[in-house]
Amino acid sequence: MTILELHRTDLRGKTLDAMALRSVLPRADVDVAAALATVAPICEDVRTRGVPALLELTARFDGVGITDVRVPAEQLRAALADLDPQVRAALEESIRRARLVHADQRRSDTTTTVAPGGTVTERWVPVARVGLYVPGGRAVYPSSVVMNVVPAQVAGVASIAVTTPAQREFGGSAHPTILAACALLGVEEVYTVGGAQAIAMFAYGARDADGTVVVRPVDVVTGPGNVYVASAKRYVQGVVGIDSEAGPTEIAVLADETADPVHVAADLVSQAEHDPLAAAVLVTTSEALADAVDVELQRRVAATKHAGRVEEALRGRQSGTVLVDSVEAGLAVVDAYGAEHLEIQTADARAVAARVRSAGAVFVGPHSPVSLGDYCAGSNHVLPTGGTAAHSGGLSVQTFLRGVHVVDYDEAALREVAPHVVALAESEDLPAHGEAVTARFGA
Incomplete structure (x- = not known):
C-alpha cells in the first residue's frame, strides 16, 4: 500500500468568511440534484404501476427476484428467536437509552390567553403513518431500525412501516438482524424494497396488478441512504414530509495539541468504513498532531477489515486535514462545514462544544466517540449531511409531530x-x- 496521508488545506494566516470557507473545505462529489434525472422515472414508474414496478426494480438494482414485497410475520418472529443473545442484549440497551432521550423531546400542549375570552392552544399531534428507510448495502444496520422507530413510537405514531433492501444472501428477504430489530420493537409491517423505489413506494403507496392496495401511502418518510435515496426524498417532498436528505456519512474532528492521535485516527477510520464516499475531516491547530494522525492512519487502515473501502474514503476529495491558527478559527471552519458528526477533542472541550452552531450532533471530549452515538449514547444517528446541518437537525420526536393551533374566542x-x-x-x-x-x- 502506498503512503496514506490526508490531503491538507492550510488556512493558517488566512481570514476567510463562511462563503470562502465553504469553497475550500473538503466535500464529497455527491450531487443530489443531478441524481434526480435517474430517480424521477423510477419514482414515476412506482407511482403508476405499483408492486409490479417494485418487483422489476428490485431485480434490476439488487439482483434479487422477489414475488412479494412484504416480510411475513412469522419470519420476523423467527429472526428474533434466532438472534444472538449478545446482539439482542445490545439492541435492548440501545432501545432503552434511545427511549430515555427521546421521551424528553415530547412536547406538551400549551394554551395562551391572548385576551379575556380569547385563547390559542397549540396542540402537538403525531402524524398518522410513517415510512422508515433502513439502508442495507455494504453493511447491515439494525441500529438504524432503532433510531427511526423509537422517536416515531415516542411521538405516538399509530402506523409504522419499515423498508430495507432485499438481500440475495437471504433469498430475497432482509437481513435477519434487521428483521429481529423490527420484531423487538413491535414493528410488524416490514418490506424488502430499497433505493429510490422504496421512497416512492411510501410516498405514493403501491397496488398489485389486480388493483389491490399492498402498501398504503405514508405522511412522513425518514431514514438515511445513498445519493439516490436522498434524491428520491427530494423528489417526493411535498407529497410527503421528509426528515432530511441524509447522504454519505461525515465526521469532522476539531482538535488541538492535547488530542490523542490514536483516538482521532480510530474515529476517522470508523466512519470511513461506511462508504468510499464517507468524509473524514480533521481540523486542527497542531501540525504535529496532523503528522501523528497520518502515521496512525497508515497503521490502522492496513489492519482494518474494510481497508480498501476505508482507504478510498480517506484519499477522496471529501476527506482531509485543515490546519488553523486557533481553536477560534477552527470553530469558524467547522461551522462553515456543518458536519453530520462533529467531535471536539480540545482543552476545555465542553466550553468549545457549547459554541458550535452547525453540526448534526456534537461529541465532547476523548470518551465520546461518534461510534457511541451510532449505537448506545441515546442520541439519534439519523443526521443531516452535506452541510445541511446549517439549517436542519437530526431525526427526533419532533419529526413526527405537527403543531396545530386551536383558536377559541x-x-x-x-x-x-x-x-x-x-x-x-x-x-x-x-x-x-x-x-x-x-x-x-x-x-
Whole structure:
C-alpha cells in the first residue's frame, strides 16, 4: 500500500468568511440534484404501476427476484428467536437509552390567553403513518431500525412501516438482524424494497396488478441512504414530509495539541468504513498532531477489515486535514462545514462544544466517540449531511409531530378586536375578511 496521508488545506494566516470557507473545505462529489434525472422515472414508474414496478426494480438494482414485497410475520418472529443473545442484549440497551432521550423531546400542549375570552392552544399531534428507510448495502444496520422507530413510537405514531433492501444472501428477504430489530420493537409491517423505489413506494403507496392496495401511502418518510435515496426524498417532498436528505456519512474532528492521535485516527477510520464516499475531516491547530494522525492512519487502515473501502474514503476529495491558527478559527471552519458528526477533542472541550452552531450532533471530549452515538449514547444517528446541518437537525420526536393551533374566542373577545381585523383587512384590499367578522354583530 502506498503512503496514506490526508490531503491538507492550510488556512493558517488566512481570514476567510463562511462563503470562502465553504469553497475550500473538503466535500464529497455527491450531487443530489443531478441524481434526480435517474430517480424521477423510477419514482414515476412506482407511482403508476405499483408492486409490479417494485418487483422489476428490485431485480434490476439488487439482483434479487422477489414475488412479494412484504416480510411475513412469522419470519420476523423467527429472526428474533434466532438472534444472538449478545446482539439482542445490545439492541435492548440501545432501545432503552434511545427511549430515555427521546421521551424528553415530547412536547406538551400549551394554551395562551391572548385576551379575556380569547385563547390559542397549540396542540402537538403525531402524524398518522410513517415510512422508515433502513439502508442495507455494504453493511447491515439494525441500529438504524432503532433510531427511526423509537422517536416515531415516542411521538405516538399509530402506523409504522419499515423498508430495507432485499438481500440475495437471504433469498430475497432482509437481513435477519434487521428483521429481529423490527420484531423487538413491535414493528410488524416490514418490506424488502430499497433505493429510490422504496421512497416512492411510501410516498405514493403501491397496488398489485389486480388493483389491490399492498402498501398504503405514508405522511412522513425518514431514514438515511445513498445519493439516490436522498434524491428520491427530494423528489417526493411535498407529497410527503421528509426528515432530511441524509447522504454519505461525515465526521469532522476539531482538535488541538492535547488530542490523542490514536483516538482521532480510530474515529476517522470508523466512519470511513461506511462508504468510499464517507468524509473524514480533521481540523486542527497542531501540525504535529496532523503528522501523528497520518502515521496512525497508515497503521490502522492496513489492519482494518474494510481497508480498501476505508482507504478510498480517506484519499477522496471529501476527506482531509485543515490546519488553523486557533481553536477560534477552527470553530469558524467547522461551522462553515456543518458536519453530520462533529467531535471536539480540545482543552476545555465542553466550553468549545457549547459554541458550535452547525453540526448534526456534537461529541465532547476523548470518551465520546461518534461510534457511541451510532449505537448506545441515546442520541439519534439519523443526521443531516452535506452541510445541511446549517439549517436542519437530526431525526427526533419532533419529526413526527405537527403543531396545530386551536383558536377559541367568545363574542366579547371577538367584538373587542374586530376593529383591528377590519383595518388590516381593508389595508390588504380584502374587505370580505373584515365583513366575516362584522357580520357576527349585525353589520
